Amino acid sequence: MPLPTQGDQHVDALLTDVSVAYMQADTKFVAGQVFPRVSVQKQSGRIATYSKADLLRDEMEVRGPGSVSAGGGYRVSTTTYVADVYAFHQDVDDQAVANADTPFSPVRDATQFVTSKSLIKQEVDWASSFFTTGLWTGSSTSTDLIAGTDFTAWDDVAGSPINDISDQAAEIESKTGYLPNTLVINRRAWNAIKNHPDVIDRIKHTSAQSITTDVFARLCDLDRVLVGAAVKNSAQEGLASSVGYIFGNHALLVYAAPSPSLMVPSGGYTFVWSGLTGAAEGRRIKRFRMEDRASDRIEIEAAWDAKVVAADVGAFFSAVAS
Numbered sequence: 001m002p003l004p005t006q007g008d009q010h011v012d013a014l015l016t017d018v019s020v021a022y023m024q025a026d027t028k029f030v031a032g033q034v035f036p037r038v039s040v041q042k043q044s045g046r047i048a049t050y051s052k053a054d055l056l057r058d059e060m061e062v063r064g065p066g067s068v069s070a071g072g073g074y075r076v077s078t079t080t081y082v083a084d085v086y087a088f089h090q091d092v093d094d095q096a097v098a099n100a101d102t103p104f105s106p107v108r109d110a111t112q113f114v115t116s117k118s119l120i121k122q123e124v125d126w127a128s129s130f131f132t133t134g135l136w137t138g139s140s141t142s143t144d145l146i147a148g149t150d151f152t153a154w155d156d157v158a159g160s161p162i163n164d165i166s167d168q169a170a171e172i173e174s175k176t177g178y179l180p181n182t183l184v185i186n187r188r189a190w191n192a193i194k195n196h197p198d199v200i201d202r203i204k205h206t207s208a209q210s211i212t213t214d215v216f217a218r219l220c221d222l223d224r225v226l227v228g229a230a231v232k233n234s235a236q237e238g239l240a241s242s243v244g245y246i247f248g249n250h251a252l253l254v255y256a257a258p259s260p261s262l263m264v265p266s267g268g269y270t271f272v273w274s275g276l277t278g279a280a281e282g283r284r285i286k287r288f289r290m291e292d293r294a295s296d297r298i299e300i301e302a303a304w305d306a307k308v309v310a311a312d313v314g315a316f317f318s319a320v321a322s
Contacts, residue, residue, distance in 0.1 A: 023112055028230040029119050031126035031306070034184055035268040036260045039282070041275035043085075046078040047309055050263065056177065081305040083273035083282065088117045089299035091290060110298040111285060118283065118300050123230045123246050129306035130268055131184065131228070131247055132316075136254070136308075138172040138180075139315035147319040154251075155192035155321040162198060165220045168253055168315040178255045178265060178313050181223040185320070186247035190227045192321040249321040254314035265310040273303035 054074035061070040090110040097106050133144045145168070147153040154161040165183065173179040185193070193199055194211040202219060203211055213225035228247040235242040257266035272282025283302040290297050308314075 021109075023116050024119070024230055026119070028228075029123050030184060030226045030228040030230075031119075031122045031270070033226055034126075034130070034182060034254075035256050035266060035270055035306075036258070037270045037272050037281060038260045039274040040081075040083065040271050041273075043273050043275070043303065044080065044082045045271075046080050047269070047307075049077050049079060049309070051075040051077070052176065052312070079307070079309060081269075081271045081307050083271050083303040083305045085273070085276070085301055085303040086118070086121055087299060087301045088114050088121075089297050090114055091293060091295040091297050093293065093295040095294070097296075107287070107296065107298065114285065114298055114300040118302050120230065120232050120246075122302070122304065123228070124232060125304075126270075126306050127228070127246050127248075130308060131250060131252055133318055135311060136252070136267075136314035136316040137311045138175060138254075138313055139168050140171045144316045144318050147317070151317065153192070153320055153322065154189065154196060157197055159192075159196065160198060161193050161196055161320075162202065162219055164317070165222075165251075165253055168317075169221070172253070172255065172313055172315060176255075176265065176310075176313050179221070180253045180255045180313065180315070182252075182254050182256045183217070183220065183222055183225045184247075184252040184254070185225070185227055186245050186249060187227060187229045188245070188249045188321045189251055190225075249319060251317040251320045252314060253317070255310075265313050267310055267314040268306065268308050271305045271307065276301070276303050279303065 051074050054072070057072075059070055059072050063069050090113055092106045092110050100106055137143065139145050141150060145151055145164075151164050152159040154164075169180045190213070193216060199211060199216065199219070203209070203215065209215055213227060217223065217225045228245075230246050231243050232246050233241050233243045254267035255265065256268070257264050260266075260269065273279065274282055276282065276284065278284045278286075279301070282304050283300065286297075286299045286301070288297055288299070
């Protein structure tokens with residue numbers, strides 16, 4: 001073997017313009033998009049709810065000469081919110097910073113790391129607060145719609161996603177006066193919809209466009225179709241990874257108010273504690289010294305409460321795709 005060898009003359013170095021990290025794009029997460037975020041100055045409080053029955057009752061009557069007009073009133077109830085504080089950190093030690101080679105940037109990487117953890121946590125919490133069974137009452141059955149019982153799954157050619165959505169939208173409007181404007185689904189549900197022959201047939205004669213969420217929203221008279229495609233690893237550290245979608249193969253049809261408003265329903269709100277010192281929209285990232293560890297701590301805190309406030313303006317379709 002000729003000397004020196006190739007290995008003697010070359011030492012593999014880290015590439016400075018390529019690295020691999022499974023940081024999910026912000027567009028995968030929908031928790032911050034569906035319902036309005038309500039900035040609150042106090043960690044806990046109450047939301048007023050006016051009685052739907054009292055507001056929608058037909059009570060005006062003919063007034064005879066010299067007689068008293070018909071009159072009435074309305075009841076008000078309240079719902080409590082509590083914005084719990086969630087936190088996560090990574091310590092960046094001085095030696096790591098001093099010895100890091102490009103493309104590593106320990107402080108930058110730690111900031112992205114803790115931010116990603118916050119996005120995942122908020123998505124998981126949103127899914128458990130809104131995207132599950134037993135919460136919504138606006139459907140024609142006043143409870144969840146179950147594939148195989150109340151409708152045919154949307155990945156079945158015999159299914160009717162457009163009709164199912166339109167029928168339940170009309171049912172919600174007939175009970176509340178508000179037509180749903182938002183559909184939330186996961187990736188598998190969206191694939192079932194955009195590849196369904198009924199949907200394809202509606203598009204092919206009128207447009208050369210591919211079937212996008214905007215196109216489907218217009219078909220169903222909705223403002224938005226949001227696809228929750230974020231994933232999480234449900235395995236504990238040290239065990240084999242178990243990665244899957246945070247959202248199940250379901251669909252939520254709901255009226256979401258465009259912004260926080262008085263005397264207007266919204267399926268839900270996310271209350272964010274902006275009164276927490278230094279928090280913007282209920283979130284803050286801090287960098288502070290841990291001298292006993294010769295490290296800087298990069299820490300994120302976020303305080304929120306995701307709350308259903310008008311269950312009757314939403315309908316939940318369970319198991320729309322397999």
